[in-house]
Amino acid sequence: MVHRDIPVLETERLVLRAPEPEDYPDFKATFSSYRSRFMGGPLNAYEAWMLYAAEIGHWEIRGFGMWMIHLKDTDETVGMAGGWYPAKWPEREIAWIIWPDRAGKGYALEATHAVRAYYYDNGWNGAVSYIDPKNLDSIRLAERLGAKKDPTAPSIDGHDAVYRHPSPAQLVNSQLAHGIEMEISHYSDPLFKPKGWAID
Amino acid sequence: MNRLVPFAPRLETDRLVLRGPETTDAEAIMTFLMDPERAAGFGHIAPRGDAWRWFALLIGHWHIHGYGYLVIEDKATGCAAGISGIWNPETWPEPELGWVVFDGYEGKGVAFEAATAARRWAYTELGMTTLTSNIVPDNTRSKVLAERLGAWYERTYTNENMGVDELWRHPGSEVVLA
Numbered sequence: 001m002v003h004r005d006i007p008v009l010e011t012e013r014l015v016l017r018a019p020e021p022e023d024y025p026d027f028k029a030t031f032s033s034y035r036s037r038f039m040g041g042p043l044n045a046y047e048a049w050m051l052y053a054a055e056i057g058h059w060e061i062r063g064f065g066m067w068m069i070h071l072k073d074t075d076e077t078v079g080m081a082g083g084w085y086p087a088k089w090p091e092r093e094i095a096w097i098i099w100p101d102r103a104g105k106g107y108a109l110e111a112t113h114a115v116r117a118y119y120y121d122n123g124w125n126g127a128v129s130y131i132d133p134k135n136l137d138s139i140r141l142a143e144r145l146g147a148k149k150d151p152t153a154p155s156i157d158g159h160d161a162v163y164r165h166p167s168p169a170q171l172v173n174s175q176l177a178h179g180i181e182m183e184i185s186h187y188s189d190p191l192f193k194p195k196g197w198a199i200d
Numbered sequence: 201m202n203r204l205v206p207f208a209p210r211l212e213t214d215r216l217v218l219r220g221p222e223t224t225d226a227e228a229i230m231t232f233l234m235d236p237e238r239a240a241g242f243g244h245i246a247p248r249g250d251a252w253r254w255f256a257l258l259i260g261h262w263h264i265h266g267y268g269y270l271v272i273e274d275k276a277t278g279c280a281a282g283i284s285g286i287w288n289p290e291t292w293p294e295p296e297l298g299w300v301v302f303d304g305y306e307g308k309g310v311a312f313e314a315a316t317a318a319r320r321w322a323y324t325e326l327g328m329t330t331l332t333s334n335i336v337p338d339n340t341r342s343k344v345l346a347e348r349l350g351a352w353y354e355r356t357y358t359n360e361n362m363g364v365d366e367l368w369r370h371p372g373s374e375v376v377l378a
Binding site: 021024028044045046048049050051052053054055056057058060061086087088089 | 203204205223226247248249251252253254255256257258259260261263264289290291360361
C-alpha cells in the first residue's frame with residue numbers, strides 16, 4: 001500500500017524502488033547491527049520497525065524520501081539512498097546506508113549519484129549530507145560525490161559534520177560529473193577503459 | 201481528500217468523525233506527544249524532531265498494515281480531539297485498540313465514543329475477531345474506560361517500549377457484533 005507516485009530509478013547495476021513492507025527484514029538486520037552506529041543504532045526490534053514505518057511515512061508527508069536499492073540482476077536489496085528531511089533537519093539531506101555485507105562495491109556512489117541527479121532535475125537547487133565525524137567511509141563517499149565540508153552551516157545536533165553537495169550547475173558536463181561516472185563504470189567493469197584520460 | 205492515507209476509512213458517530221491522519225494533524229499530535237503529563241501513559245516524546253518522526257511512522261504504519269490510528273475529529277468544532285484505532289508495531293503482543301484524547305476533550309466521553317467505533321471497524325472491516333489494549337499499570341483512567349468498553353485484565357507483560365504493561369482483552373467480534 002505504499003504511495004503510488006514513488007518513482008523508480010534505474011542505473012547501470014541498480015534499481016531504486018519505494019521501500020516495501022517485504023523489504024523490512026533486510027533493513028532490520030542492518031539497523032540492529034553495529035553498522036547502524038552512526039545512524040542512531042543499533043536499534044531494538046520495536047525501534048527498527050518504527051524507523052522503517054517513518055521511512056515510508058516520510059515519503060507521504062514530504063513527497064520524497066529514501067529508496068530501497070535493489071540489484072538489477074537478482075532484485076536483492078543492498079541498502080537505501082535518497083532524500084531525508086525530518087523536522088529539526090536544517091536543510092534537505094541526501095542520505096545513504098549500504099548493508100554491511102554489501103559494502104565496497106560502489107553501490108552507494110552509484111545510487112546517490114542517481115538520486116541527486118533526480119532531485120536536481122525535480123527542483124532541488126542543492127543538498128547537504130549530515131555525517132558523524134567518525135564515519136570515515138561516508139565522509140569519503142561525500143567527497144567522491146564532490147561534497148565539501150561546510151563548517152558554517154548549521155548541523156543537526158552540533159556533533160555531526162555538514163557536507164555540502166555541488167550545485168546542479170556544477171554537475172552539468174563538468175569534470176566532477178565525468179569523474180563520478182568513470183568511477184561508477186570502473187565498479188561495474190574493473191577493466192573499464194575511459195575514452196581519454198582523467199585530468200587532475 | 202486524504203493525501204497521506206488515501207485508503208483510510210471515515211467513521212461517523214453522533215458527535216465525532218474518525219478519519220485518516222492528514223498533514224494538518226501533525227501539530228496537534230506532536231503537541232500531545234511532547235506533553236510529559238498527558239503522554240505519560242502513551243509514550244512521551246520530548247524532542248520535537250522525534251515527535252515528528254512518530255507522526256511519520258504513524259503514516260507508515262497505515263501503509264505497512266493497512267490500518268492504524270484514526271484522528272478523532274470533533275464535529276462541532278472540526279478540531280482534532282485525539283486519536284483512536286488499531287496499533288500493531290513489531291514486538292506488540294497483538295493488534296491493540298488504542299485511544300488518546302487531547303487537551304480540552306477529556307471527561308466528555310469522546311474516547312469511549314471513538315474507541316467503540318474503532319473497535320467495530322476492526323471487527324467488521326478489518327476482519328479481526330479479538331482485540332487487546334495495552335495499558336501501563338498506573339494509567340487508571342484508561343483502565344476505567346477499558347472496563348466501560350467491556351474489556352478485562354488478562355496478564356502483565358514487558359513491553360519493549362513502555363516496560364511493565366498490562367494486556368486487557370476486549371469482548372470478541374461475536375459479542376460486539378451480536
